[in-house]
Amino acid sequence: MKYLYYPGCSLKSTGKPYEESLKAVFSALKVPLEELRDWNCCGATAYMAVNEVKSFGLSARNLALAEKQGEPAENGHVQLIAPCSACYALSLKTQHYISENEDIRKKVERGLKEASLTYEGRVDVRHPLDVLMNDIGVERIKEEVKSPIGGKVACYYGCQIVRPYATFDNQASPKSLDKLMEAIGATPVQWAMRSRCCGGTLVGTIREVGFRLNYLILKEAEKKGADTLATTCPLCQFALECFQPDVNAAFQEHINMPVAYFTQLLGLALGIPDKKLGMQRLFVPYKKAQIGG
Amino acid sequence: MRSPTPAPYSPSGAGVRPSLLYEVRKVLKYESELNPEFGQDVAHKAHGENLFACIQCGTCSGTCPVSHYMDYSPRRIIAMVRSGFEEEVLASSTIWLCASCYQCTVDCPKQIRLTDIMYALKQKAIAKHLYPKGFPIPIMAEEFYKGVAKTGRNSEGSLMINMARRTSIFNLFKYTRLGMKLFTTGRMAFKEEGIENKEQLRLLLRGIEKAEEEAR
Numbered sequence: 174m175k176y177l178y179y180p181g182c183s184l185k186s187t188g189k190p191y192e193e194s195l196k197a198v199f200s201a202l203k204v205p206l207e208e209l210r211d212w213n214c215c216g217a218t219a220y221m222a223v224n225e226v227k228s229f230g231l232s233a234r235n236l237a238l239a240e241k242q243g244e245p246a247e248n249g250h251v252q253l254i255a256p257c258s259a260c261y262a263l264s265l266k267t268q269h270y271i272s273e274n275e276d277i278r279k280k281v282e283r284g285l286k287e288a289s290l291t292y293e294g295r296v297d298v299r300h301p302l303d304v305l306m307n308d309i310g311v312e313r314i315k316e317e318v319k320s321p322i323g324g325k326v327a328c329y330y331g332c333q334i335v336r337p338y339a340t341f342d343n344q345a346s347p348k349s350l351d352k353l354m355e356a357i358g359a360t361p362v363q364w365a366m367r368s369r370c371c372g373g374t375l376v377g378t379i380r381e382v383g384f385r386l387n388y389l390i391l392k393e394a395e396k397k398g399a400d401t402l403a404t405t406c407p408l409c410q411f412a413l414e415c416f417q418p419d420v421n422a423a424f425q426e427h428i429n430m431p432v433a434y435f436t437q438l439l440g441l442a443l444g445i446p447d448k449k450l451g452m453q454r455l456f457v458p459y460k461k462a463q464i465g466g
Numbered sequence: 467m468r469s470p471t472p473a474p475y476s477p478s479g480a481g482v483r484p485s486l487l488y489e490v491r492k493v494l495k496y497e498s499e500l501n502p503e504f505g506q507d508v509a510h511k512a513h514g515e516n517l518f519a520c521i522q523c524g525t526c527s528g529t530c531p532v533s534h535y536m537d538y539s540p541r542r543i544i545a546m547v548r549s550g551f552e553e554e555v556l557a558s559s560t561i562w563l564c565a566s567c568y569q570c571t572v573d574c575p576k577q578i579r580l581t582d583i584m585y586a587l588k589q590k591a592i593a594k595h596l597y598p599k600g601f602p603i604p605i606m607a608e609e610f611y612k613g614v615a616k617t618g619r620n621s622e623g624s625l626m627i628n629m630a631r632r633t634s635i636f637n638l639f640k641y642t643r644l645g646m647k648l649f650t651t652g653r654m655a656f657k658e659e660g661i662e663n664k665e666q667l668r669l670l671l672r673g674i675e676k677a678e679e680e681a682r
Contacts, residue, residue, distance in 0.1 A: 182619050182620040182621070182622075182659070185655060185659060186621075186622055186648075186653060186654055186655045186659075187622060187648060187653045187654070188653075189652060189653050190653075211661050211662050211663055212661070213614070213618040213619060213661050213667055214614045214618060214619045214620045216610075216614060217610070217620070218565065218566040219606055219607040219610035219611065220607070220610055220611050220614055221566075221585055222585060222588035222589065222592065222604070222607040223588075223589065223592055223607050223608060223611040224589065224611070225585060225586075225589065226674050226677075226678060227671050227674050227675070230670050230671055230673075230674045231614070231667075233670075234666070234667060234670055262568075270513075274513055276513075276681070277513070279677065280674050280677040280678060280681070281674065283673045283674065283676065283677040284669075284670040284671065284672075284673035284674035284677070285670060285673070286673065287669045287670060287672065287673030287676075288666045288667070288669040288670035288673065289666070289669075290666070290670065332566075332567035332568060332569070333566075333567075333568070336567065336568035336569065336571070336572050337568040337571050337572060337579075337581070344572060369531060369567075370531045370532075370565055370567035370569065372531075372532070372565050373565045373566070374565070374603075374606065375532075375563070375565055377602075377606075377626075378602040378603045378606055379535075379562075379563065379602065379603065382532055382535045382563065386531060386532070415644055415647070415648070416644075418643075453651070454651040454652055454653055455651075456647060456651070
């Protein structure tokens with residue numbers, strides 16, 4: 174079975190290393206990925222502030238395109254991988270609201286009809302972490318590990334992978350990323366910030382608020398002795414890594430915390446070369462700690 | 467407890483009025499000055515969210531990571547919506563500081579989807595142009611919305627330029643170093659990305675608009 178892959182805008186620009194490492198990892202595990210053709214922006218949090226139903230319309234187009242392009246899995250549903258937490262949460266929210274709210278459904282159906290599209294509800298929106306842990310499985314991943322990574326990892330899930338919908342993990346205290354990091358030889362730190370909000374676009378709008386939210390996460394990771402953060406979302410990665418100099422300036426700190434995508438860390442453990450994982454694109458370089466070294 | 471004197475404000479805050487973030491406002495009004503339909507109106511816009519079931523426990527405010535930066539806490543916003551403080555709510559910083567982390571929504575003991583209520587309020591504020599001039603978050607929302615309508619995708623580069631045009635052109639300089647770094651690491655697309663079938667997306671969004679107009 175092929176998974177369809179919906180990159181979203183971020184993975185084609187600031188989140189490029191996420192796309193590179195995700196593709197490299199899936200290819201190393203021999204799980205085929207096929208990009209959703211002509212996908213559009215999910216609208217993220219900004220679009221919905223202007224018009225909600227049209228925002229559902231954006232995701233509905235992607236779902237309709239996926240249903241047409243993909244081949245169904247055993248459960249009869251096309252498996253659509255959305256690595257960006259905003260795309261993931263909004264696609265799920267769209268599915269929920271069009272199935273639970275008749276008014277929204279009718280309006281979205283009208284839009285789809287005018288665009289000569291149909292959506293029957295036969296798409297499962299999946300986060301790559303879910304696919305890795307529950308379809309491919311941690312045992313299979315362990316077998317493929319060629320050079321386990323050592324060191325301490327602060328697993329940072331962000332908000333929208335578990336809220337408002339937790340489809341594959343514990344909402345209050347997610348654990349799947351910790352288990353994956355353990356499987357590849359790292360030691361996950363125990364911390365309370367795992368799904369606390371980074372503020373998303375606040376780092377670019379009301380900067381002092383955004384900086385403070387990111388500072389709390391980075392500082393806590395540092396205090397727990399983490400060698401790197403592992404993140405699952407391109408917006409969190411961008412805020413936490415690219416604004417680290419601003420956060421340091423605002424709080425008179427010298428935090429130097431790598432913020433790697435979980436797929437990059439997994440790729441390193443699978444023995445994939447740094448370049449294929451986009452490691453050189455990180456602002457704060459991450460050097461793999463060898464087990465026993 | 468909040469300090470009665472506003473905290474010192476640093477002018478680096480992208481053109482935000484100090485009072486928006488730090489001043490605790492107290493609003494007294496005669497009943498005749500309130501909009502008695504506002505609560506129902508917002509509840510309807512947020513898909514019948516039962517904000518009248520709110521017990522004012524404050525879980526939302528306690529769990530919100532940005533509530534201490536808001537002029538009214540989420541709990542107060544719900545109380546004010548119910549009581550009809552339309553202008554104050556729609557002009558508040560609260561609704562814009564909400565970053566959609568959905569923590570309040572999953573924690574509310576009465577299952578009120580506060581994030582959806584915040585969205586409904588944002589939509590109303592934008593429709594009525596009731597946000598402070600130069601306030602960057604609604605401006606970003608509007609520019610993002612326009613960009614997606616035009617190309618079907620978001621481009622960080624054009625978004626930044628269009629925002630700077632409407633807030634302060636000096637904001638662009640703040641991002642010079644970041645932009646250079648993104649460029650040298652190959653993380654910034656200069657070409658504006660867009661979808662192929664723009665007409666299909668246009669028809670879809672127009673269809674929804676028509677359905678919304680007919681429902682009015």
